Amino acid sequence: MNTPYRDPQPANILHKFSKYPLEIVLAIAVLVYLIIIFGESPSGFLQVVFNGVTIGSIYALVAIGFTLVYGTVWFFDLTYGAMAAMGGYAVFYLAGSQVQNIGRGALNSPLLNLFFGVLVAAVTFWAFRTWPYRKYRHRINRTLLLGIGALMAVALGMYTTFFLGAERSMLHIYLSPLIGVLSALLAGLIGYRTLIAFTTGKSGTNQILKSTGVGAGLIIGIICGGFIFRTPGANLYITWVVGPLLAGFLGLGLYRWVFIYILKGTRSNMGVLVGSLGLLLAFTAIKSVIFTPAGKTLPDTFGSSSIVIGGAYIKPFNIFVVIAVLLIFLGIIWLLKKTDFGKAVRAISDDAEVAQVVGINSTAIISVVFFIAAALAALGGVFFGEDNAIRPTFGFILLLKGWVASVVGGMGNIYGALLGGFILGLVENFGIWHLDAEWKNVICFTLLVFFLLFWPTGLLPRK
Amino acid sequence: MPQTANADGKSTASPSKHLKARVRNNIELLLILVLAAISLAFMATQSFGFAVRLIQIFCIWAILAVSLNLLIGYTGLLSMAHVGFFGIGAYSVAILTTNPAYQSLSTDTIPIIALPFFAALPIGMLLAGLFALLVGSVLSRFRDDIFVLVSFSVAIIAHNVLVNWRSVTRGPFGIHAIARPDLGFWAADGRVEFAIVSLIFLALVIYVCWLIVSSSFGRVLIAIREDEDAIQVFGYKATLFKLAVWVISAMMAALAGALVASDQTFIDPNSFILLESIMMVAIVIMGGLGSIRGSVLGAMIFVLLQEGLRFVPFIPQGYVGQTRMIIFGLLLTALMLFRPQGLIGRYKL
Numbered sequence: 083m084n085t086p087y088r089d090p091q092p093a094n095i096l097h098k099f100s101k102y103p104l105e106i107v108l109a110i111a112v113l114v115y116l117i118i119i120f121g122e123s124p125s126g127f128l129q130v131v132f133n134g135v136t137i138g139s140i141y142a143l144v145a146i147g148f149t150l151v152y153g154t155v156w157f158f159d160l161t162y163g164a165m166a167a168m169g170g171y172a173v174f175y176l177a178g179s180q181v182q183n184i185g186r187g188a189l190n191s192p193l194l195n196l197f198f199g200v201l202v203a204a205v206t207f208w209a210f211r212t213w214p215y216r217k218y219r220h221r222i223n224r225t226l227l228l229g230i231g232a233l234m235a236v237a238l239g240m241y242t243t244f245f246l247g248a249e250r251s252m253l254h255i256y257l258s259p260l261i262g263v264l265s266a267l268l269a270g271l272i273g274y275r276t277l278i279a280f281t282t283g284k285s286g287t288n289q290i291l292k293s294t295g296v297g298a299g300l301i302i303g304i305i306c307g308g309f310i311f312r313t314p315g316a317n318l319y320i321t322w323v324v325g326p327l328l329a330g331f332l333g334l335g336l337y338r339w340v341f342i343y344i345l346k347g348t349r350s351n352m353g354v355l356v357g358s359l360g361l362l363l364a365f366t367a368i369k370s371v372i373f374t375p376a377g378k379t380l381p382d383t384f385g386s387s388s389i390v391i392g393g394a395y396i397k398p399f400n401i402f403v404v405i406a407v408l409l410i411f412l413g414i415i416w417l418l419k420k421t422d423f424g425k426a427v428r429a430i431s432d433d434a435e436v437a438q439v440v441g442i443n444s445t446a447i448i449s450v451v452f453f454i455a456a457a458l459a460a461l462g463g464v465f466f467g468e469d470n471a472i473r474p475t476f477g478f479i480l481l482l483k484g485w486v487a488s489v490v491g492g493m494g495n496i497y498g499a500l501l502g503g504f505i506l507g508l509v510e511n512f513g514i515w516h517l518d519a520e521w522k523n524v525i526c527f528t529l530l531v532f533f534l535l536f537w538p539t540g541l542l543p544r545k
Numbered sequence: 546m547p548q549t550a551n552a553d554g555k556s557t558a559s560p561s562k563h564l565k566a567r568v569r570n571n572i573e574l575l576l577i578l579v580l581a582a583i584s585l586a587f588m589a590t591q592s593f594g595f596a597v598r599l600i601q602i603f604c605i606w607a608i609l610a611v612s613l614n615l616l617i618g619y620t621g622l623l624s625m626a627h628v629g630f631f632g633i634g635a636y637s638v639a640i641l642t643t644n645p646a647y648q649s650l651s652t653d654t655i656p657i658i659a660l661p662f663f664a665a666l667p668i669g670m671l672l673a674g675l676f677a678l679l680v681g682s683v684l685s686r687f688r689d690d691i692f693v694l695v696s697f698s699v700a701i702i703a704h705n706v707l708v709n710w711r712s713v714t715r716g717p718f719g720i721h722a723i724a725r726p727d728l729g730f731w732a733a734d735g736r737v738e739f740a741i742v743s744l745i746f747l748a749l750v751i752y753v754c755w756l757i758v759s760s761s762f763g764r765v766l767i768a769i770r771e772d773e774d775a776i777q778v779f780g781y782k783a784t785l786f787k788l789a790v791w792v793i794s795a796m797m798a799a800l801a802g803a804l805v806a807s808d809q810t811f812i813d814p815n816s817f818i819l820l821e822s823i824m825m826v827a828i829v830i831m832g833g834l835g836s837i838r839g840s841v842l843g844a845m846i847f848v849l850l851q852e853g854l855r856f857v858p859f860i861p862q863g864y865v866g867q868t869r870m871i872i873f874g875l876l877l878t879a880l881m882l883f884r885p886q887g888l889i890g891r892y893k894l
Contacts, residue, residue: 158690340878348885352623353894355690356830360877363823367870482701485694520709527698531683534695 104536119515125393130511132391136400138507139407140466144484145491145499146411147458153494153544154431154451157351160358160481161336162459164365165329167477169460170467171369172325173380177318179250180381191372195246198328203239205331207231208338212446242328254316261320262307270299318381326460333456334449336361342445362478369474377471380464403465410458411500417454418496427451431494459484479523486530492540501541576889577838580845587849597736601808603848604743605801608750610828610840612797615754617826618835618892619763620790621770625822626680626696627798629703630673632817634799635806636707636714637669638662642724642807656713662726666803670796677795678788685784685791688773700819707814719813723806743804750797754837757793766790767835770892820870827873830880833890842888847873 120127144166151159179189210231218227245256274295310316336358344357385398418424426447429437438444459481466472466480484499487506491498506526513525533540568575588596609631616622641660660668680699687695707714714720726733726742733739757763765786768776773783806812824847832843850872854865885893 158694340882344878344881344885347883347893348881349893351690352693353881353885355693356623356826356894357878357881359823360827360874360879360881362874363820363877364871364874367867367874371864371867371871482694482697486698518709520705524702524705524709527702530698531695534687534691535683 116512119512128392129394130515131508132394132396132400134508134511135404135504136396136469136507137510138504139400139404140462140469140480140503141483141487141506142500142503143407143410143465144459144462144480145487145503146414146496147455147462148481148484149488149491149494149496149499150414150451150458151455152488153496154427155434155448156431156494157345157354158358158485159337159341159452160355160362160478161333161365162358162455162484163477163479163481164362165333165456165459165477166463166466166480166484167366167369167472167474168329168332169325169463170380170472170476171373171378171463171474172328172460173318173321173464173467174373174378174472176246176250176253176321176324177381178378180318181379189250190247192247194372195243198246198331199239199243201239201331201335202242202328203235205334205338206238207235208449210234212443250317251314254310254314254320257320257324258307258311261310261323262303264303264323265306266299266303268299269302270295273298318383322461322464325464326457329460330453330457333459334453337452338445338449366474366478373474375474377473379471380467383468397469399468406465407500410461411496414454414496423447423450483526486526488540489530490533490540492542492544494544495540495542498540498542498544505541572889574838577842577845580842580849584845584849587853594736597740599848599852600740601736601743602852603844604740604747605805605808606825606828606847607747607841607844608801608804609798609825610832610844611750611754611837612794612801613825614829614832614834614837614840615757615766615790615794615797617829618833618839618890619758619770620766620787621892622787622791623693623826623894624696624791624794625693625819625826626684626699626703627794627825628817628819628822629680629700630677630795630798631802631805631821632703632707632814633673633676634669634802635812635817636720636802637672637799638665638803639720639723639806639812640713641665641668643720644722644724659724662724662803662807663728665724666800669803670799673799673802674792674796677792681788681791681795685787697819700822704814704818707817714814717813717815719811720806721811723810723812725807725810739808743808746800746804750800751837751841753793753797757790758837762786762789770835824873827877830887830890830894831876833887834894835892836887836890839887839889 116127119130148162151162175189175194211228215224215227215231241260245253245260248256274291277291277295310320340357340361341354344353345351347353383399385400385402388395388397418427426437426442426444429440429442430444430447434444459477462480462484463472463477466476470476483506484503487502488494488499489502490505491500491502506529509529510522510525514522517525584599588599609627613624613627616624616627640656641658642662642665643657644659684692684695684699708716710716725739731738733742757766765776765781768781769783769786777783805816828843828847829840830843831846832841833839851869854860854868854872855862860868880887881894
């Protein structure tokens with residue numbers, strides 16, 4: 083009724099731009115610099131773009147996971163860097179014998195295998211206790227239910243310990259059941275969802291749909307498992323899945339059994355930061371003890387030989403990485419915007435207490451967020467490791483780069499993380515046009531300070 | 546039987562209560578004394594030179610920890626950039642005092658000034674203070690976790706500059722022939738003399754920190770830690786106070802760096818990596834936040850652990866550094882879980 087009086091805004095576009103003098107000048111300067119470089123050597127320009135996009139996609143992947151965690155719980159989890167390093171080292175642990183002539187003893191630590199076995203068992207039991215147990219405890223005998231859960235957990239833990247210590251060349255055979263079950267679950271879920279989407283509202287079809295989805299999943303699972311079983315060359319690519327999954331288990335376990343208690347006992351979020359810093363330090367040192375601090379290279383992938391586009395070189399593997407990162411990004415967006423899980427995550431992100439009041443199990447939801455983020459970080463570590471030598475400390479640098487990318491893009495905004503990753507990669511690579519490559523880190527952190535000073539909300543501020 | 550036990554318990558109840566209270570009140574002093582006794586016993590089993598070496602290392606870490614506690618424990622600024630100022634102090638003294646006689650060793654030429662140690666020390670501290678002023682004016686805009694991560698990047702930038710600015714720092718080759726403290730009539734040439742110099746400087750630093758903490762300036766710092774917005778309402782410019790304590794702390798770190806450079810007479814960038822900063826933070830948190838005694842205690846424990854690990858039989862010599870990292874990393878996490886204020890601290894993180 084009584085609308086407040088507003089000054090009439092001049093519709094002049096020049097007026098709008100005159101509010102951002104610094105940004106305009108900087109944009110023009112960057113443009114001029116790029117044109118000069120392009121004039122110096124067009125193919126060199128293209129090469130820098132390729133390098134920047136390649137590394138930028140890895141930064142973006144790390145930044146997406148980082149933003150996912152930070153945007154949900156609003157504290158920094160530095161073990162995220164250890165997860166990134168873990169991805170690379172898991173691939174090295176399981177498939178490194180293909181490229182480096184290391185004795186089997188050095189690549190097989192029973193203690194490590196046992197640790198991950200116990201971890202997987204614990205997380206499995208926790209997951210069982212959190213979902214199926216709560217759902218069925220009123221209908222089925224509780225002791226029986228818990229017994230089933232414990233049995234499952236122990237079986238999965240023993241399986242993990244077994245295949246981590248198994249003969250490396252037989253890995254595809256031992257792991258084919260796991261891949262089969264995973265792909266069956268995924269295919270069943272997708273099939274069921276798609277069918278539901280096409281036949282909403284028709285009563286009585288639910289049971290048929292469920293069985294159809296399960297059946298399709300089973301068939302696809304058997305096909306996938308069988309395919310892996312008969313393909314010895316798949317060893318390396320299986321480890322790309324196994325590494326992130328293990329990292330995910332570790333990330334979930336750390337949140338559920340360490341960070342929650344630190345959060346309870348300390349006054350601010352700095353406690354978690356320091357606690358996770360300690361864990362990062364310990365993990366890095368453990369990696370140096372097991373794998374030695376020297377740089378390691380991962381086995382060659384399908385596309386290690388470069389192809390030439392316009393006088394610049396790029397590896398098919400890198401094109402694959404860029405596409406994979408974009409697909410993962412779309413998947414995360416779908417997860418956040420279209421599913422109940424995403425709705426819960428957004429609710430916790432807005433206000434954790436209110437979310438709990440309305441009946442969201444925030445511990446479980448945040449644990450799953452940590453699982454996803456750790457898996458993404460580990461995948462980033464794998465992709466990084468396939469291109470560069472991996473050292474125990476590379477995870478921390480990757481974490482900081484991912485953080486810088488998320489600041490550039492806008493803290494807590496998942497679109498910003500993607501944008502920031504690519505921008506950071508490009509800036510780093512264009513920045514060393516006139517400098518030595520060693521100055522990359524300095525350029526990166528100068529960019530960070532610059533952004534924090536002038537545009538602390540980043541390019542795409544969170545609404 | 547139970548009756549006699551009860552009677553015994555009752556008869557000794559009040560004295561033991563007194564004893565308990567006295568122990569509790571003086572727990573900090575007791576802890577320090579017990580540790581000092583352990584260190585003395587440890588030293589006694591080793592050679593005299595090793596004992597002096599331990600005291601020397603302890604002094605450096607104690608100066609760093611006490612000065613860092615001003616930031617973390619009293620002002621609430623969890624800084625990871627301390628190693629940068631440590632490095633600036635070390636490198637300024639190194640560059641200013643390096644002996645021309647050894648210049649033939651070098652492949653890069655660096656300027657030769659060859660000042661005496663006691664002339665180079667204030668210049669180094671001043672340089673570190675100026676750098677801290679520059680960095681601090683940027684850092685003082687941030688709080689909490691953003692502050693921590695920006696200070697991480699300051700440490701990384703500082704290390705990168707030390708490695709890559711070869712025309713001044715000689716990069717990874719390091720700098721040789723750094724001067725020892727020399728007063729003309731008395732020179733700290735030997736280990737014992739140098740340890741004495743370090744102890745004097747440590748006492749000075751502790752005294753200055755004690756002055757700061759017990760002054761009204763220190764009380765404002767504590768108020769900033771507790772509630773920065775509230776103290777601003779009372780008319781104190783929190784940013785200025787933070788900047789002041791930041792610069793003071795950085796100059797103390799530079800002093801420690803100068804002592805390290807002069808003691809070893811050789812430095813390279815590997816001594817100034819981010820890990821050292823994390824170790825300093827670990828010492829401060831372990832000893833106790835907001836307690837100068839605590840930091841001294843933390844440095845003692847740190848040095849004992851670090852040097853004691855060399856004598857644990859089942860750790861191979863190459864893995865001592867890694868074992869140290871594992872122990873301190875897990876210790877940090879355990880502290881955050883069970884005792885966020887550290888051993889004798891007064892402030893929970």
